[in-house]
Amino acid sequence: MCGIVGFVGAEQAAPILLDGLRRLEYRGYDSAGIAVCGGGELQIKKSRGRLAILSELTHDGTDLSGTLGIGHTRWATHGAPNDVNAHPHLSRSGRIAVVHNGIIENYAELKEQLLNKGYTFRSETDTEVVAQLLDYYYDGCGDFFEAVTCLLNALEGAYALGIVCADYPDRLYAARKDAPLLLGYGEGASYLASDVTALIRYTRDIVYMDDGELAILSDRGVRIYDRQMRPIEKEHHHIDWEIDAAEKGGYAHFMLKEIMEQPRAVREATAARIQGGRVVLSDLTMTPEQIRAIGKIYIVACGSSYHVGMVGKYNLERMLRRTVEVCLASEFRYSDPIVGEGDLVIVISQSGETLDTMAALREAKKRGARILSIVNVVGSSIARESDDVLYTWAGPEIAVATTKAYSTQMAVLNLLGVYFGDIMGTVDYETYTDMVRGILALPEQMERVLEQGAAIHELAKRCAHHEDVFFIGRNLDYALSLEGSLKLKEISYIHSEAYASGELKHGTISLVEDGTLVIALATYGPLFDKAMSNVEEVQARGAQVLALTTGDRADAMAEQVDMVLSVPETEPMLLPQLGVVPLQMFAYYIALERGCDIDKPRNLAKSVTVE
Ligand code: F6R
DSSP: OOEEEEEESSSOHHHHHHHHHHHHGGGOOSEEEEEEEETTEEEEEEEESOHHHHHHHTTTTTTSOOSEEEEEEEOOSSSOSSTTTSSOEEOTTSOEEEEEESOBTTHHHHHHHHHHTTOOOSSSOHHHHHHHHHHHHHHHHSOHHHHHHHHHHHOOBOEEEEEEETTSTTOEEEEEESSOOEEEEETTEEEEESSGGGTTTTOOEEEEOOTTOEEEEETTEEEEEOTTOOEEOOOOEEOOSOGGGGSOTTOSOHHHHHHHTHHHHHHHHHGGGEETTEEOOTTOOOOHHHHHTOOOEEEEEOHHHHHHHHHHHHHHHHHHOSOEEEEEHHHHTTSOOOOOTTOEEEEEESSSOOHHHHHHHHHHHHTTOEEEEEESSTTOHHHHHSSEEEEOOOOOOOSSSOSHHHHHHHHHHHHHHHHHHHHHTOSOHHHHHHHHHHHHHHHHHHHHHHTTHHHHHHHHHHHTTOSEEEEEESTHHHHHHHHHHHHHHHHHOOEEEEEEGGGGGGTGGGGOOTTOEEEEEEOOGGGHHHHHHHHHHHHTTTOEEEEEEEGGGHHHHHHHSSEEEEEOOOOGGGHHHHHHHHHHHHHHHHHHHTTOOTTSOTTOOSSOOOO
16 A cells, blocks of 8 residues: 655655655555655656656656655555656645545545635645645645644545645654554654655654644654644654565565565464463453453454454364354444444454554444454554554565465464463363464474475466466365465466355356366365365366365375375364465465566555555
């Protein structure tokens, strides 16, 4: 989704802005632009397409002289991705430039009012309305701070704003509502960004803005104001991950690097939370009494995080012996959910900024439920608004398609299940110890799966020509198939669907014909025979079958199907943790064979901060 950077200090702004934008490229965008203030004038350059075009256009930023500026990568919402709609947008006076993430919901109404006052518009964007409205207020009152205040009162919807006015060439303005924005503190410099990866090279001293806040940045520091425009002090956060974590480190793609990082990531997410064979969640503030008193349990998330929730439903129901509802956040928020005091809503999000997930969290909270979030990005909005947070500690995830965040979310959810089950008295000693032992063994087992990379690449070469794929599975394998299918389709653009095997004959099997590729997931031992029957069912219709099973069943499976992948045996509830790895690699190599832009698939964004 769109990215914002801002800089004010002693150095030339443009190269810093371009570098910051480069680090936000992974979020997905279709155009980019920068505005720099120098010599009392604003200079703007923007263009459709990759940042490399903007860099070339500005000779790596050297064409724009000035020590203050804002930059933006745009992911089109209002108006086509082209040069005109790219940000920054200028006011009619040419003295104000604005970059914006989010959606201004009342922009049409505001635009109408401005048209009636004689304003004209160059672009189709809601952001240009922001620039012109600010111009209108500034024209009226002559005080820029007051004009910004009036602007914020008039806007409805979601925004992270970066604003420059040529009449105040020593300061940047920033405002936030329902879209991430953070402030960076440097030596004689201040920074603004929508994502910490843009700033890590310059500063590790960060403040996260909250909704309704306005900040004024200068080379002397940052002043922050609350909703009532009273100056406030905010907590500073130190970012401690290394800059290398956001670099490819010799891998061809971030996705491959992040797939390979999973053993370490899962180890970090779990090892410190297991002490002497016991699960210790010291970051959880819930007391045993509160845990025992939990009413209904919901898991709410989007995309792959929702798929983790699907695995979680099977595992938590098994360990807690109670119903767990797993809901898509975008549906939950508008469903008048039956949730209230005493209920627990587990919110899962890598970015901690997904707008639908955030809205679902707020809905549940408003109704009195307790919120426990499983989040990767420290200090993100979802983390800050939750009653409890279990961080996944996966480090920065840059590839749009999630891999290590998925694995660590699942690892944390499994730990939570064991921990709750023990307190609730629903997990017996044997399951507890099997789960703990299994979780501790996962990193080493994942490493063994990763060693199959070359073989998986060969299978991918054989399968890369398919245009329709079906993933099938039962129980945990069904939950896993959802993720396997999403991974494949989002980066390779192959049409792929995931089905609960038992559902096939209720309609979908009519699509299976000679040569259709079916990926049959059969890792879950108790239902292996049923999985085999489903394999035979699709083979009878001519399907080519690639099966995923456990090592001890691989030979039996190989006699039946065209291609086999296997994972080591473990406690059944942990099988999706291992099973997802070959599916991620399969998707990766298929996309590689098809020449796709793996880290930045078309139309997708890393952090979905619009509805
Ligand atoms: C797919 C993927 C997305 C995200 C979804 C939720 O590979 O990454 O489906 O899982 O957009 O994002 P978060 O977890 O940041 O809330």
